[in-house]
Amino acid sequence: MSDTAEQEQQLSAEQPSDDERRKRRRERRIGAYRSARRVLARPGFLGTLRERLALLDEARALELHDLDETSDLYGDGIVEALEDRTANLLGKEAAAFFPTGTMAQQVALRCWAGRTGNPAVALHALAHPEVHERSAFSRVSGLRPVRVTSEPRLPTAAEVRDFDEPFGALMLELPLRDAGFVLPTWEELTEVVEAAREREAVVHFDGARLWESTVHFGRPLEEIADLADSVYVSFYKSLDGFGGAALAGPGTLVAEAKAWRHRYGGAVFQQFPTALSALAGLERELPRLPEYVAHARVVAAALREGFAAAGVPWARVHPEPPHTNEFQVWLPYDADVLAEAAIRQAEGTGIALFANAWDVKGPDLAFTEVYVRAAALEWTADDVRRAVADFVALLTEEVTR
Structure with a gap:
């Protein structure tokens, strides 16, 4: 050289x-x-870790649950209290805590596929599972995502009604983050849900940031969530918790989801710090x-x-x-x-x-x-x-x- x-x-x-x-x-x-x-x-x-721990004290999180209660084990105690609080806020029969939203939504849609007999999930091309989860739906859960639209907005009722193949569930990300945190109008959303119902499909909301959608829709959280058969929400994106998510819906669906949560490795031994931070977020940030x-x-x-x-x-x-x-x-x-x-x-x-x-x-x-x-x-x-x-x-x- x-x-x-x-x-x-x-x-x-x-x-x-x-x-x-x-x-x-x-x-x-x-x-x-x-x-x-x-x-x-x-x-x-x-x-920093010190700042994160201090936040619990600043948010008066230590007053939000009985600290003399025995610590949670595999989802009981404070985790159940968080699940009940979330279900009440969303107006759903029950809720299940998950360590991640990726897991929560795979489990939800897998459960719905078993009920509908159709593993196809209609969603937006920019939906989080399509862009950020390395094909998890198809590679892990046996689901088949089908893209209703790739336009930088939520799907329309006409697109859902006229889609050229059957699907068991329609998943709507509210707001659609990768399109600019966009939401449809309330009228558009109700029409899309009705179109899915006409096709005998269930409706699932990817509501990672659903908490912050009430102003745009001019409706309380419970009324928005009522449009969907099931809803996933995050505890850290809007609420600044340490992590975690919840799936809310019918009691029978949530019971099955907890069984699948165990199979997916989501039955974590203890989660009280994350659950406590989520309760603090609901108390401090949600209002x-x-x-x-x-x-x-x-x-x-x-x-x-x-x-x-x-x-x-x-x-x-x-x-x-x-x-x-x-x-x-x-x-x-x-x-x-x-x-x-x-x-x-x-x-x-x-x-x-x-x-x-x-x-x-x-x-x-x-x-x-x-x-x-x-x-x-x-x-x-x-x-x-x-x-x-x-x-x-x-x-x-x-x-x-």
Whole structure:
């Protein structure tokens, strides 16, 4: 090998890989976010162990259950109390606690397939099981997902009614996260459910974030859940618990689901910390979600106004107004350029306007997700517009480098 070739090989070996660069940027982004004095959300999962444990005390979680009671074993005690509370909130006969939503939904739809005699599950192409679960439905549970639509919205009643093959269950993700946390109107949702019923299919709600949908629908949680035969909800996405999920529905379905929970390895020996954090989330965060949704609309409008005032040629807040307290922002720049500007703003000013990753949407087009929670309530519309102006100035510097 020539000296030149050897030098080039050595230089190449010293350059970090794309994966390494992404890892370093993520670590830098999270570090800047954690040290920022102003953010729009502070989800607990990025906290230290000490901070996570302290949260139970701050949320008065230790007052939510009798701590002199014997600890849970394989799903009794405090876990049963959480199941009862969840079933009551959703207006369902019973509920079962699961360590993950992936497991909960596989079990639910497997149980329904046994009842309907049809393993086909109609869902959206962007539904969580299709995008993020490595074909778990088909590879683990013997289910056959069929895609009703790939449009960036929930399926329509016509699409469900006219779908060209039979299915045993219709699964609706509310809100549809990968399309921008979008929801249908109440009328559209009821029509879709009716269309599924006409086809003698059961309806299952993937309600990981169903808790935050009440403002958009203008209906209480119980009335929304009543449309579905079964509902899955998460305890950490909106409620900031340590983890866990619940499946709610008819008593006979939930009883069978608990049997399958055991078979899938979900009968965990003890889960009291997670259950206690879920009860704390129901007590602390659930009542505040409507306030977060209302303020998300203030933040979204200020973002749009701020980008227009800063001279950005095109910017999109999606959906506008937001359907929940989470939404997307699209900008006509390279994702790496946007990510660097966002990190520099947090590092240099202590203000993390965009704390999440930027993903490619197309050539020189990227988007990020914005979460609006308790920390955002301290921001006025003027605060948001000023932060946008600072961000755009840093973005301009990055573009011209």
